[in-house]
Amino acid sequence: MKQLSNEIERTFVFKIVLIGDGAVGKTSIRKKYMGQGFRSEYLNTVGADFAYFSEKVGETLYKYAIWDLAGQPKFTNVRPLFYQGAFGALVVFDVTRPETLENLDFWIEELVRNTRTEGVPMIIVANKMDLYEEGKSVSKEQAMNYVEKLRSRFSGEFQIGYIETSAKTGMNIKEAFATLRDYIIEWQQKIGQSI
Ligand code: G3D
Ligand code: MG
Numbered sequence: 091m092k093q094l095s096n097e098i099e100r101t102f103v104f105k106i107v108l109i110g111d112g113a114v115g116k117t118s119i120r121k122k123y124m125g126q127g128f129r130s131e132y133l134n135t136v137g138a139d140f141a142y143f144s145e146k147v148g149e150t151l152y153k154y155a156i157w158d159l160a161g162q163p164k165f166t167n168v169r170p171l172f173y174q175g176a177f178g179a180l181v182v183f184d185v186t187r188p189e190t191l192e193n194l195d196f197w198i199e200e201l202v203r204n205t206r207t208e209g210v211p212m213i214i215v216a217n218k219m220d221l222y223e224e225g226k227s228v229s230k231e232q233a234m235n236y237v238e239k240l241r242s243r244f245s246g247e248f249q250i251g252y253i254e255t256s257a258k259t260g261m262n263i264k265e266a267f268a269t270l271r272d273y274i275i276e277w278q279q280k281i282g283q284s285i
Contacts, residue, residue, distance in 0.1 A: 099149040104274060105175050106267075108158040109197045110182035111190045115217040116158045118257035119182065123267055124156075132160075138172050152271060173204035178274040179212040180266060185227040185254075186218055191236060198240070208281045209244065211273035213251040215266055220256040230254070248280075249273040 108116040117139060124143050132139050137160040144153045159172055179201055183190040194214065201210060216233050237252045244250065251269055255262040 097149060098146065098151045101151045101153065102275070103153040103155070104177040104271075105155045105157060106178050106180065106270065107173060107176045107201070108156065108180045108182060109201060110215075111184070111187075111193050111197075114182045114184040114187075114190050115255075115257045116180075116182050119180065119215070119217065119255065119263060119266070120156050120158050122257045122260055122263045137168070154267075169200065170204045173201060176201075176205050176210060177278070178270045179205075179210060180215050180270060181212050182215040182217050183228070183233075184218050185216050185233075186221050186223070188228050188232075191228050191233065194236070209248040209277070211248045211250070211270065211277045213253055213266055213270050213273070214240070216252070216254045217257060219254045219261060220258050248277045 108120060110116055120139070120141060124141060131141070138157050139160065140155060140157045142153065142155055144151060146152075157172060157176070159169075181194055181197060181201070183194055198212070201212070214233065214237050216228065216230075221227070233252060237250060241250050251273065253262050253266050253269065255266055257263060
């Protein structure tokens with residue numbers, strides 16, 4: 091008769107966006123996280139892939155709508171739609187291509203401009219760590235310098251995390267989503283909004 095652990099007490103639904111230059115690994119990260127059997131669609135008007143995913147943590151059901159920008163320049167005009175209603179972002183760069191870290195300014199600018207005025211928690215994701223080469227790839231120190239600059243720019247209003255991943259090996263992929271989820275919940279509670 092002890093069935094209580096199967097009961098769902100609360101459901102949270104949130105939209106998460108994956109942003110960053112082309113080929114940094116956004117789609118691979120999303121697919122690695124979701125595994126097989128998820129429902130995925132391509133939204134032609136916005137130039138984005140999106141997929142739904144649910145997971146039960148304790149007695150809480152989390153439902154994610156994960157949006158992953160295809161990123162062709164022709165979609166620039168409709169990109170605000172892509173960001174609309176996002177609760178958090180994974181902001182991805184490729185450690186083997188330093189310019190993809192520099193370009194995060196552009197992506198974060200676009201994210202902040204098009205999301206809720208209260209701000210949006212984010213995690214800077216250093217992807218392709220399996221290809222990391224000392225002296226050639228973006229070092230942790232370089233990436234952390236960037237993250238510190240961002241944190242002081244937004245003066246600790248909302249969480250800005252940093253994580254090193256590989257969509258190839260799966261390293262830290264679950265952790266990236268779990269940490270973002272925690273940041274979002276913390277932020278929603280702080281600004282007094284229910285999800
Ligand atoms: P995008 O969605 O950001 O544009 P993709 O990027 O997910 O399409 O990935 C671009 C390429 O990088 C793909 O290679 C993909 O397999 C590879 N890739 C993504 N993440 C990793 C990673 O962590 N490690 C390694 N080694 N490769 C990765 P292809 O050759 O399929 O185009
Ligand atoms: Mg993609």
